[in-house]
Amino acid sequence: xxxxxxxxxxxxxxxxxxxxxxxxxxxxxxxxxxxxxxxxxxxxxxxxxxxxxxxxxxxxxxxxxxxxxxxxxxxxxxxxxxxxxxxxxxxxxxxxxxxxxxxxxxxxxxxxxxxxxxxxxxxxxxxxxxxxxxxxxxxxxxxxxxxxxxxxxxxxxxxxxxxxxxxxxxxxxxxxxxxxxxxxxxxxxxxxxxxxxxxxxxxxxxxxxxxxxxxxxxxxxxxxxxxxxxxxxxxxxxxxxxxxxxxxxxxxxxxxxxxxxxxxxxxxxxxxxxxxxxxxxxxxxxxxxxxxxxxxxxxxxxxxxxxxxxxxxxxxxxxxxxxxxxxxxxxxxxxxxxxxxxxxxxxxxxxxxxxxxxxxxxxxxxxxxxxxxxxxxxxxxxxxxxxxxxxxxxxxxxxxxxxx
Ligand SMILES: Cc1cc2nc3c(=O)[nH]c(=O)nc-3n(C[C@H](O)[C@H](O)[C@H](O)COP(=O)(O)OP(=O)(O)OC[C@H]3O[C@@H](n4cnc5c(N)ncnc54)[C@H](O)[C@@H]3O)c2cc1C
Numbered sequence: 001x002x003x004x005x006x007x008x009x010x011x012x013x014x015x016x017x018x019x020x021x022x023x024x025x026x027x028x029x030x031x032x033x034x035x036x037x038x039x040x041x042x043x044x045x046x047x048x049x050x051x052x053x054x055x056x057x058x059x060x061x062x063x064x065x066x067x068x069x070x071x072x073x074x075x076x077x078x079x080x081x082x083x084x085x086x087x088x089x090x091x092x093x094x095x096x097x098x099x100x101x102x103x104x105x106x107x108x109x110x111x112x113x114x115x116x117x118x119x120x121x122x123x124x125x126x127x128x129x130x131x132x133x134x135x136x137x138x139x140x141x142x143x144x145x146x147x148x149x150x151x152x153x154x155x156x157x158x159x160x161x162x163x164x165x166x167x168x169x170x171x172x173x174x175x176x177x178x179x180x181x182x183x184x185x186x187x188x189x190x191x192x193x194x195x196x197x198x199x200x201x202x203x204x205x206x207x208x209x210x211x212x213x214x215x216x217x218x219x220x221x222x223x224x225x226x227x228x229x230x231x232x233x234x235x236x237x238x239x240x241x242x243x244x245x246x247x248x249x250x251x252x253x254x255x256x257x258x259x260x261x262x263x264x265x266x267x268x269x270x271x272x273x274x275x276x277x278x279x280x281x282x283x284x285x286x287x288x289x290x291x292x293x294x295x296x297x298x299x300x301x302x303x304x305x306x307x308x309x310x311x312x313x314x315x316x317x318x319x320x321x322x323x324x325x326x327x328x329x330x331x332x333x334x335x336x337x338x339x340x341x342x343x344x345x346x347x348x349x350x351x352x353x354x355x356x357x358x359x360x361x362x363x364x365x366x367x368x369x370x371x372x373x374x375x376x377x378x379x380x381x382x383x384x385x386x387x388x389x390x391x392x393x394x395x396x397x398x399x400x401x402x403x404x
Contacts, residue, residue, distance in 0.1 A: 003124075005029040006325050007315070008142060008156040010130040010169045012039050014049075014107060015287025015304040016162030017114035021062045022312035024121035025404045026319050031154065032118070033144055035129030035163070039115065045106030047188060047268075048214050048223040050075065050201070050298040052102045054390020054399055055305045061398035067113040073215045074100035076199030080371060083206035083251060087368035089375045096385050100199070104214045104223070107301075128152060130169050133159065133283075138324070140282045158326035159283045160311065165271065167289035173280040179273035180350065184209070185233035186295065187226040189241075189265040191248075195257025196220055205367070206251045208358065210296050213256055222256065224248070225295060230269060237267035270294055274346060279335050282326035286311060291342050294349040302390055303345055309396035310337050316397075316404055 007023060009016045012034035020032040051059070051072075059065045077092040078101060093101045118125070128144035131151065135141075139155040146152055161169035170177070191213065197220065202213040209229075213222040226248070228236065236244050241262040249259045271292060278290040287304030314333055318325050355367070374381055386392045390399075397403055 003031070003152075003154045004139075005031045005124070005154065005156050007031070007158045007160060008033065008130075008154060009160045009162050011162035011164060011287075011289065012036075012111075012115060012125070013162060013164055013287065014111050014114060014301055015289075015308060016160070017111055017118065018059070018062060018064070018305060019160060019162060019286060019308045019311060020123045021064060021114055021117055021121065022308055022398060022403070023315060024118070024123050026312075026316055028315065028319060028325065029124075030122070031124045031126055031156070033126040033128050033130060035145075037127065037147060039111060042112075043108055045108045047107050047225075048104050048216065049107050049110065049301050050102055050104050050214055052299075052302045052388065052390040053098055053100060054395075055302045056100075056103055057399045057401070058305045058309050058396070061401050061403045062114075062117070064114050064117050067116065068103075068105055068110065071109045071113075071217075072103040072105045073217055074199050075102045075104060075201050075215060076100060078201045078203055079255060080203045081205070081253070081255065082364065082367055082371065083204060083253065085364055085368035087370075087372040087375075089371045089381070091381065091385050095378075096382055096389070096391075098389070101385070101389055104201075104216065126152070126154075130159075130163070130172070133169070133172050135281050140326075156326075157282065157324060158315075158330075161283060161285040161289040162287050163289050165273065165288045165292040167285060169283075170275060170280075170285050170289055173283050175278075175280050175283075175285070176276040177273055178276055179271065182270045182272055182294065183229055184227050184294075185230045185267050185269045187224070187228055187233045187236055187265060187267055189224040189226075190216070190263050191222040191224045191259060192218070192261040193220050193222065193257035194260050197222060197256065202252075202256055204252060210352070211251060212298070213252070220257070220260075224262075226251075227270075227296065233267045237265050241265060272346075272349065274342065277335065278338065278342075279331040282331075284311065284331055284334050290338075291345070293345055294352075296352050297345070297349055297388070299345050299349070299388075303341060306341060306390065306396075307338060309398045310334060312398060312403075313396055
């Protein structure tokens, strides 16, 4: 039997689930397929996500935020420092007169909250992987591989690839991918110190690499995201935490207090890849399927949510005008509206690690001065902060809480 729908979303990760939720009030027939047996299963978080305030507003627009409030830690400020040099830039939510710069939530907790909100919505969930795609006039014919081995066929007017990094769906559709080789992995861990964080996150540059501490739910708890060369990250992850803790303290200094406990250490290799063109025949890509970024700027999912807000707004417009949801006009508008943001993020995640990689004293002194100068330059600081918070430029209806 063949099912017909208007929009098939391949991938129920945070990006795909958020899009399904955004489309649910639009009177479109929406299907959400995921290859994983049960993405809502109570699995531990793979990572903590720093959500910009603009992203929190999109999640509030989707009515998914109330369930996340008890799980989210507000970021009241970020202290940016460089080991061995004075000069600190403090980015404080009060500077931009906002309640927080953003919030930290676990990725699985976020996905679960979004999927739980979907249970009462007219979205058909399919436990299946998109296997083959064939254009068929005004539709795409899609073959889904189910766990019991019997393939299911479905036709759709628009296919959204939300199947994450190295998207199989984009590969099947023949979309060209580019990638940047990265010499780094990240060491992720949970950290407990002897000083309450009061919501302050730390970004520290040392030995040409970046280290981030994100405030976690406990008053003195943090999530550590430490960028290191591949071999070094793997070596540290294999050592007992009691040996790594003093090394970490040495790099971190004392701003966050004394490291009392370090656990849940694991090493994740980094990759950066993106689509040359994020659209194909009746297909567009969102989230990591379109752009997988270096986590240094904590912008991966934030950018994915802006993809979601743009697709939702374009499809709402098409629905009002009774237009085809997979039309070339809509696909071209999506590419046009997202391209500048994607390019800017790729540029930033490309030069940020390089900016701090040279530890020689003249370069380190210049950076130290630049951090101190930025701290004194109010208007520039406010501009950069609003940009990083996703509040720069026109806000989508979802962000403004006017949805649908
Ligand atoms: C160390 C680290 C730290 C990070 N920190 C931050 C941060 O602080 N802030 C931030 O904004 N971002 C951060 N990111 C990025 C963020 O994690 C990703 O952008 C986000 O998780 C991507 O979500 P997604 O839904 O696009 O993809 P995914 O979460 O990968 O979901 C893809 C889904 O597609 C399904 N799937 C796969 N193949 C198929 C198929 N053929 N058919 C159907 N379904 C399929 C999978 O089962 C999965 O459920 C970080 C990334 C890393 C590595």
